[in-house]
Amino acid sequence: MSGKTLFDKVWERNVVAEEREDRPAILHVGLHLIHEVTSPQAFATLAERKLKVRRPDLTLGTIDHSVPTLPAKEGRLAYTTKAAEEQVARLRWNCQEHGIELLDLGDPRRGIVHMVGPELGRTHPGMVVVCGDSHTSTHGAFGALAFGIGTTEVGHVLATQCLFQRKPKTLRVQFEGEVPADVTAKDMALAVIAELGMDGGTGHVIEYAGPAVRGLSMEGRMTLCNLSIEAGARAGMIAPDAVTLAYLQGREGVPADFVSACDEWLSLSTDEDAVFDKEITIDASALQPMVTYGVSPHEAVPASSLVPLPGDLTSASALDYMQLSAGAPISSVPVDRVFVGSCTNGRIEDLRAAAAILRGRKVADGVTMLVVPGSEEVKRNAEAEGLDLVFKEAGAEWREPGCSMCIAMNGDKGEPGQLVVSTSNRNFRGRQGEGVRTVLASPATAAASAVAGFIRDASAIRRRAA
Numbered sequence: 001m002s003g004k005t006l007f008d009k010v011w012e013r014n015v016v017a018e019e020r021e022d023r024p025a026i027l028h029v030g031l032h033l034i035h036e037v038t039s040p041q042a043f044a045t046l047a048e049r050k051l052k053v054r055r056p057d058l059t060l061g062t063i064d065h066s067v068p069t070l071p072a073k074e075g076r077l078a079y080t081t082k083a084a085e086e087q088v089a090r091l092r093w094n095c096q097e098h099g100i101e102l103l104d105l106g107d108p109r110r111g112i113v114h115m116v117g118p119e120l121g122r123t124h125p126g127m128v129v130v131c132g133d134s135h136t137s138t139h140g141a142f143g144a145l146a147f148g149i150g151t152t153e154v155g156h157v158l159a160t161q162c163l164f165q166r167k168p169k170t171l172r173v174q175f176e177g178e179v180p181a182d183v184t185a186k187d188m189a190l191a192v193i194a195e196l197g198m199d200g201g202t203g204h205v206i207e208y209a210g211p212a213v214r215g216l217s218m219e220g221r222m223t224l225c226n227l228s229i230e231a232g233a234r235a236g237m238i239a240p241d242a243v244t245l246a247y248l249q250g251r252e253g254v255p256a257d258f259v260s261a262c263d264e265w266l267s268l269s270t271d272e273d274a275v276f277d278k279e280i281t282i283d284a285s286a287l288q289p290m291v292t293y294g295v296s297p298h299e300a301v302p303a304s305s306l307v308p309l310p311g312d313l314t315s316a317s318a319l320d321y322m323q324l325s326a327g328a329p330i331s332s333v334p335v336d337r338v339f340v341g342s343c344t345n346g347r348i349e350d351l352r353a354a355a356a357i358l359r360g361r362k363v364a365d366g367v368t369m370l371v372v373p374g375s376e377e378v379k380r381n382a383e384a385e386g387l388d389l390v391f392k393e394a395g396a397e398w399r400e401p402g403c404s405m406c407i408a409m410n411g412d413k414g415e416p417g418q419l420v421v422s423t424s425n426r427n428f429r430g431r432q433g434e435g436v437r438t439v440l441a442s443p444a445t446a447a448a449s450a451v452a453g454f455i456r457d458a459s460a461i462r463r464r465a466a
């Protein structure tokens with residue numbers, strides 16, 4: 001018999017009942033994260049059926065999607081819609097009713113749902129983490145099996161702390177060699193999605209492996225796992241190692257017996273003779289800073305290249321929407337707005353990378369830039385380092401934590417026709433406002449584009465300065 005993958009090991013730890021012909025396997029959920037958008041209906045179902053929340057202690061709520069990122073005026077936040085304000089009030093009420101801890105507005109631990117689990121040490125290697133949110137894959141960076149679930153399933157998990165689940169297939173993405181200096185986790189992720197295509201990961205859990213992955217910080221690993229879903233994958237995972245343990249040590253929610261937990265967590269790695277359902281290899285040393293040019297994250301190319309011709313991967317209508325001409329240099333595309341933030345790239349390292357480019361430089365005339373920390377912790381740390389001042393001096397806006405322009409349901413959005421270079425994860429038509437054209441990129445590329453007024457990677461800005 002061949003060895004086991006990281007995924008196999010985590011699956012086995014959490015299976016309560018194996019799959020049968022008449023039903024999927026049943027998994028135990030170690031952490032259930034909830035936010036204001038996808039939880040109200042689930043709680044309503046619970047109320048209808050007079051059910052209690054089974055494990056409030058394994059459930060954690062936060063407020064992120066609908067909350068404005070402008071500071072409150074006279075104690076009042078400028079909610080975009082009444083519905084948004086009601087969603088927040090509803091979550092508050094539901095959490096109180098069921099004894100669930102909520103990171104409410106004003107809580108110094110609040111943040112985007114995929115930021116707070118790791119920051120509070122509630123996301124652990126080897127556990128199942130779920131949330132009614134597709135980018136739950138982020139938590140796989142810790143060697144957890146983490147995936148998004150639908151609203152009905154949110155109800156199931158609230159009521160039972162368990163979930164029906166068919167066993168997914170496994171896919172290993174092996175990065176060979178080291179990445180060049182200017183290439184970040186976001187670029188690695190966009191390269192993977194470009195390689196796999198929009199649905200190349202469908203039905204699979206991806207394990208990211210190789211020295212370039214080991215060399216990433218936890219922040220970088222979270223960025224990489226976050227985007228797994230954009231290749232259609234169920235989840236992304238990285239085996240825990242010393243970097244994982246160092247990140248978790250001393251955080252609020254880690255097990256009391258941290259040292260023995262670490263021993264156990266370190267056993268969660270893929271055996272040498274394990275067999276994956278699918279494997280791809282990526283030459284990390286050949287990677288470059290990437291940007292998207294279409295309306296799906298897989299439509300990505302190096303920032304220094306040309307807009308590709310419509311073909312198998314890109315439709316002419318995508319280029320039409322983006323108002324881009326095939327064959328034109330990407331660097332000739334003018335930028336209207338830049339957004340740095342989101343659960344993909346709203347962490348301290350991301351803000352440092354953007355600040356490193358902006359320090360002593362200005363956002364180009366006619367370009368607006370918004371920098372939104374992913375959580376209160378990130379905001380505090382960034383301000384302690386003076387990064388907020390760097391952004392403000394460069395002419396960018398510094399905001400309160402939230403999903404912000406990643407989803408444009410909170411007042412932060414672009415104007416019709418504007419081109420936004422964004423560090424988020426989705427460039428779908430209208431995602432950042434009606435008619436907005438989104439170009440996904442790393443924080444360094446986003447900042448370099450803000451300075452240049454055209455799409456640029458960081459090396460182009462440094463060359464200009466030299």
Ligand SMILES: CC(C)[C@H](C(=O)O)[C@@H](O)C(=O)O
Nearest residue numbers: 037038065132133134135407
């Ligand atoms: C609102 C929520 C359902 C949604 C998701 O599931 O991903 C959002 O977070 C997003 O990024 O589009």
Ligand code: SF4
Nearest residue numbers: 135342343403406407
């Ligand atoms: S930051 Fe964006 S991707 Fe992440 S949870 Fe919020 S809306 Fe979804």
